[in-house]
Structure formats: structure tokens, C-alpha cells
Amino acid sequence: xxxxxxxxxxxxxxxxxxxxxxxxxxxxxxxxxxxxxxxxxxxxxxxxxxxxxxxxxxxxxxxxxxxxxxxxxxxxxxxxxxxxxxxxxxxxxxxxxxxxxxxxxxxxxxxxxxxxxxxxxxxxxxxxxxxxxxxxxxxxxxxxxxxxxxxxxxxxxxxxxxxxxxxxxx
Ligand SMILES: Cc1cc2nc3c(=O)[nH]c(=O)nc-3n(C[C@H](O)[C@H](O)[C@H](O)COP(=O)(O)O)c2cc1C
Numbered sequence: 001x002x003x004x005x006x007x008x009x010x011x012x013x014x015x016x017x018x019x020x021x022x023x024x025x026x027x028x029x030x031x032x033x034x035x036x037x038x039x040x041x042x043x044x045x046x047x048x049x050x051x052x053x054x055x056x057x058x059x060x061x062x063x064x065x066x067x068x069x070x071x072x073x074x075x076x077x078x079x080x081x082x083x084x085x086x087x088x089x090x091x092x093x094x095x096x097x098x099x100x101x102x103x104x105x106x107x108x109x110x111x112x113x114x115x116x117x118x119x120x121x122x123x124x125x126x127x128x129x130x131x132x133x134x135x136x137x138x139x140x141x142x143x144x145x146x147x148x149x150x151x152x153x154x155x156x157x158x159x160x161x162x163x164x165x166x167x168x169x170x
Pocket of ligand 1: 123
């Protein structure tokens, strides 16, 4: 379906891990957050919570120190930390799935705004430490950090063929 902006964005979005020194505006960050807010969730319970860390905030270095992708975190113009509020969870699997929908919405929104972004998941291995370093309540569970900025690389990746994913011929 050529010319379909949603399908094009899904197809052409790539993880971007190198950013220029240019900033991302508050308006652009808000648009990305709004895209996350409109993600679907089971029972529409919206168990996600967001924290934005802009360049120059000392918390950026604190977060960078808690992941092997610290070099990506340090170079980002903005970080969006996505949490689940454990008190709002009604079904762990479904609530974690909805966090994934939030993050993908945000990545697609960033792409549509010509921003670069990457979903940083390795950092959840030290999620509790991130929550403590950010001085947040322990009712929050880190889902991912999205590093956001003006892209300084193209990004590339591949996918398995559809036929290799199908359980029967389609
Ligand atoms: C759950 C999850 C965790 C990820 N964690 C990281 C990460 O910690 N560091 C990183 O550089 N990329 C991370 N990624 C990005 C993937 O490496 C990337 O999406 C994949 O290689 C496909 O590339 P593409 O996004 O450019 O299509 C993560 C992606 C997902 C969905």
C-alpha cells in the first residue's frame, strides 16, 4: 500500500543510537509522549508512567551509569523513561504488553517527526537501581528508556521473511 504514512513509518523506522548535539524541542517531546498515552491497554487501565530527562540534567549521567548502553544514553538529547505503576497492574502479562505498545507508539511518533530513537531494554536488568537513582517510589517498575535525539546515522536492520514466521501457508 504505497503512500500509507502509518505503514511507511512502521516499515522505515530504525533504531538510532547516534545523535547530533542539536536539541529536541519540548513540543516534539510532548508529541512523542502523547503518542504513548494513546496506546491500547487491557481494560484501558493505562498503567504506564513517564519521566522525561533533558540534556544537562544530572540524572542523565546517573541513568547512563546503569546500562552497558551508557554511551547511547549520554549522547541523547532527551530520555523518556517508561515505567509501570505496580499498584495499577491488573494482569502482569497484559500490562507489560501494553507497555510495549506505548514504547512502539513513541518510537513511531519520533520517526514521524524526523527524530532518532532507540528502545533501551538492557537497562531493566538494573531497573530497581534506576528507580532508586531517580528517587522515585518503589511502586514503579522500569520498562525501558527511550533515547531520543536528532539522528546522526541512518540505522539499518533486517527481518526474517514472512514465510519463516507463518505457522501455515497464507
Ligand atoms: C525489548 C527490546 C529491548 C531492546 N533493548 C535494546 C538495548 O538495550 N540497547 C539497544 O541498543 N537496542 C535495544 N533494542 C533495539 C533492538 O536492538 C532493535 O529494535 C532491533 O535490533 C531491530 O532494529 P530496528 O529497531 O532498527 O529495526 C531493544 C528492542 C526491544 C524491542
